[in-house]
Amino acid sequence: METADLSHHISRRFNEDLERVRSKVLGMGGFVEQQLQKAITALVEGDSSLGESVALDDQQVNNMEVAIDEDCSKILATRAPAAGDLRVIVAIIKTITDLERIGDEGEKIGYIASRLATMERPADKYREIKHLGRVVSEMVHDALDAFARMDVESALRVARQDRLVDEEYEAIQRQSITFMMEDPRTIRRALDVMWVVRSLERIGDHAKNISEYVIYMVHGKDIRHTSLDDVERELRGGTAAAVPPASA
Amino acid sequence: MQPATQAWWFAAGRLLGTVLVGAGAGWLVGRHPWAGLACALTLHLAWVLANLFRVEWWLRHRNYADPPNVGGVWGEIIAQIVRLHRRKRFHKQRFVQLMRQLQRSTAALPNGVVILNAQREIMWFNRMAARLLNLRRTADLGMRIENLLREPEFVRYLAGSDYSTPVVIRPMNGEDSYLSLQVAPYGDGQLLLLVSDVSRQMRLEAVRRDFVANASHELRSPLTVISGYLETLGADPALDPGLEAPVMEMRRQAVRMTAIIRDLIELSRLEEGNEAVVGEALDVAALIGLLRKDVVARSVRPRDVRVRIDSAARLLGSESEITSAFSNLVDNAAKYTGSEGSLEMRWWVDKEGGHFAVSDTGIGIPPEHIPRLTERFYRVDAGRSRATGGSGLGLAIVKHVLQRHGGTLEVQSRLGEGSTFTCHFPPARILPVTQAASAATA
Numbered sequence: 001m002e003t004a005d006l007s008h009h010i011s012r013r014f015n016e017d018l019e020r021v022r023s024k025v026l027g028m029g030g031f032v033e034q035q036l037q038k039a040i041t042a043l044v045e046g047d048s049s050l051g052e053s054v055a056l057d058d059q060q061v062n063n064m065e066v067a068i069d070e071d072c073s074k075i076l077a078t079r080a081p082a083a084g085d086l087r088v089i090v091a092i093i094k095t096i097t098d099l100e101r102i103g104d105e106g107e108k109i110g111y112i113a114s115r116l117a118t119m120e121r122p123a124d125k126y127r128e129i130k131h132l133g134r135v136v137s138e139m140v141h142d143a144l145d146a147f148a149r150m151d152v153e154s155a156l157r158v159a160r161q162d163r164l165v166d167e168e169y170e171a172i173q174r175q176s177i178t179f180m181m182e183d184p185r186t187i188r189r190a191l192d193v194m195w196v197v198r199s200l201e202r203i204g205d206h207a208k209n210i211s212e213y214v215i216y217m218v219h220g221k222d223i224r225h226t227s228l229d230d231v232e233r234e235l236r237g238g239t240a241a242a243v244p245p246a247s248a
Numbered sequence: 249m250q251p252a253t254q255a256w257w258f259a260a261g262r263l264l265g266t267v268l269v270g271a272g273a274g275w276l277v278g279r280h281p282w283a284g285l286a287c288a289l290t291l292h293l294a295w296v297l298a299n300l301f302r303v304e305w306w307l308r309h310r311n312y313a314d315p316p317n318v319g320g321v322w323g324e325i326i327a328q329i330v331r332l333h334r335r336k337r338f339h340k341q342r343f344v345q346l347m348r349q350l351q352r353s354t355a356a357l358p359n360g361v362v363i364l365n366a367q368r369e370i371m372w373f374n375r376m377a378a379r380l381l382n383l384r385r386t387a388d389l390g391m392r393i394e395n396l397l398r399e400p401e402f403v404r405y406l407a408g409s410d411y412s413t414p415v416v417i418r419p420m421n422g423e424d425s426y427l428s429l430q431v432a433p434y435g436d437g438q439l440l441l442l443v444s445d446v447s448r449q450m451r452l453e454a455v456r457r458d459f460v461a462n463a464s465h466e467l468r469s470p471l472t473v474i475s476g477y478l479e480t481l482g483a484d485p486a487l488d489p490g491l492e493a494p495v496m497e498m499r500r501q502a503v504r505m506t507a508i509i510r511d512l513i514e515l516s517r518l519e520e521g522n523e524a525v526v527g528e529a530l531d532v533a534a535l536i537g538l539l540r541k542d543v544v545a546r547s548v549r550p551r552d553v554r555v556r557i558d559s560a561a562r563l564l565g566s567e568s569e570i571t572s573a574f575s576n577l578v579d580n581a582a583k584y585t586g587s588e589g590s591l592e593m594r595w596w597v598d599k600e601g602g603h604f605a606v607s608d609t610g611i612g613i614p615p616e617h618i619p620r621l622t623e624r625f626y627r628v629d630a631g632r633s634r635a636t637g638g639s640g641l642g643l644a645i646v647k648h649v650l651q652r653h654g655g656t657l658e659v660q661s662r663l664g665e666g667s668t669f670t671c672h673f674p675p676a677r678i679l680p681v682t683q684a685a686s687a688a689t690a
Contacts, residue, residue: 027403148391
């Protein structure tokens with residue numbers, strides 16, 4: 001619905017500008033996704049040069065954020081968008097902040113990965129991190145897909161998944177504490193691992209934020225700091241009232 | 249007579265009859281033939297209008313199956329319209345059938361196909377593309393492809409204009425898979441995007457690479473032991489004179505085998521890193537000077553070894569790799585040129601980039617062998633390289649090094665007259681003199 005609105009805007013040029021910025025955001029998202037995946041691979045496979053290259057490439061993410069920010073300011077200043085278009089711009093500005101943070105966390109993971117690569121590897125070969133990393137990468141991917149498609153359903157699903165990440169985070173934390181108590185020599189490594197897990201958990205939060213902006217962008221509702229069940233009920237109630245029962 | 253012509257004659261006859269009857273009736277009733285004629289013509293016009301109305305009514309309601317029963321010229325017109333309509337319907341049906349068949353066949357293709365318009369928006373895609381790229385059947389139509397396929401390599405590829413080779417990406421949603429994507433422009437700025445799953449090929453390729461790397465490493469240590477003992481054996485004064493020649497030959501072959509394994513390891517190392525190297529600014533003139541010294545130090549060498557440096561520009565690249573590539577080329581040239589011949593090394597820069605050429609007046613290469621020279625272990629003739637102790641991998645190494653530096657290798661040769669091997673580097677790899685100087689002082 002909303003995408004159709006976008007394409008039927010009065011000013012064609014404005015529309016193209018908006019679409020281009022959206023594509024830029026998603027391009028930045030794609031780069032960040034790849035950074036995250038490379039960082040996790042570097043850690044799990046003990047590839048120190050890959051980890052270093054991830055840490056170095058974070059500068060590109062920052063540059064992209066600055067460039068998109070500038071584009072948004074320009075659109076705000078010259079076109080003074082209203083209603084849905086304004087929401088799109090606001091959501092974009094917020095989304096790139098979260099993407100940039102994801103990039104920063106990826107940089108941290110890459111840096112730690114290059115350091116851990118020189119240390120002895122644990123028996124489980126970082127299986128938990130691999131699993132958590134995959135869940136979090138999928139969340140980022142799905143959040144960006146929801147952003148591209150303006151898809152509220154998927155956005156809600158991503159937001160729900162964040163709880164799973166939090167649980168996993170707790171579990172790995174408990175496990176690490178057990179390891180540290182068993183063998184104090186592993187404390188150094190376990191602390192590094194905790195940093196990585198913490199970063200992944202933060203990335204999950206950022207993905208959740210992005211999916212919340214999608215809902216804001218489409219429905220104009222700010223759902224931050226509200227329980228997801230309430231949000232869903234309200235959104236469903238809203239759509240049921242707005243659309244004839246054919247969709248039910 | 250055709251029915252249509254008949255109808256026209258009939259209509260003309262009817263009009264004539266009406267005129268005659270009207271005029272006659274007017275004359276008989278009150279000596280007013282004109283009034284009678286007017287009445288008759290009005291009636292005739294009313295009849296024509298009524299027919300016209302029926303035809304128009306029928307056309308308006310598109311009730312083609314049930315044409316009105318009108319005679320004369322109007323009937324002919326209706327028949328023509330019905331015929332036209334039937335023909336149109338026939339063509340339309342055939343067209344729809346053809347379209348459906350076409351769509352069914354593309355849907356069954358084992359490769360993914362996506363049609364993009366000039367704005368890179370998805371116009372259509374088949375089932376395989378939906379599966380490989382995670383597209384949704386109708387919801388994703390009209391979306392920009394790069395919004396959904398966000399892999400940086402693909403975005404860069406799409407934004408560029410060189411679609412001659414496919415781009416391989418690792419999709420971020422899937423497991424350990426690889427997709428090969430190629431764009432084919434057609435029509436009015438439209439693009440055809442072909443997608444295929446190359447995970448199997450990539451995995452096989454990785455297995456092959458690993459095998460070669462591991463095998464060469466494993467072979468190296470036993471060979472070192474063998475070479476060591478042969479060395480001792482050859483230097484032993486108590487060695488039976490009859491065994492001296494065989495031991496010498498064994499030593500020569502061991503040296504050759506070491507060279508082959510060294511080149512194999514180097515090749516697999518070059519293949520390992522897929523990314524282009526960044527490297528540092530290399531002083532090509534100094535490098536060529538070193539290469540010249542190596543050639544001059546050879547026991548059998550061309551009498552005339554010339555060096556021509558036309559530019560002080562530097563080359564951005566990995567020092568060890570470029571040295572290895574250049575020395576392979578110079579080595580080959582020296583090997584295949586007799587002591588009477590000459591050898592020239594040249595470095596120059598123009599707007600197409602930097603060029604390093606090695607020319608010799610050696611035995612030359614038959615033209616049919618030139619395209620295959622860079623294949624591993626490819627031999628122009630069986631005796632040629634083995635006699636000179638080459639590993640058969642030199643030019644493969646050169647090709648790989650150049651690939652990693654974005655360059656190309658050009659070979660010109662005439663049998664019996666000599667060969668020229670030229671390395672072309674893109675302008676992005678060349679650091680002009682002024683910049684090179686400031687970089688040196690910085």
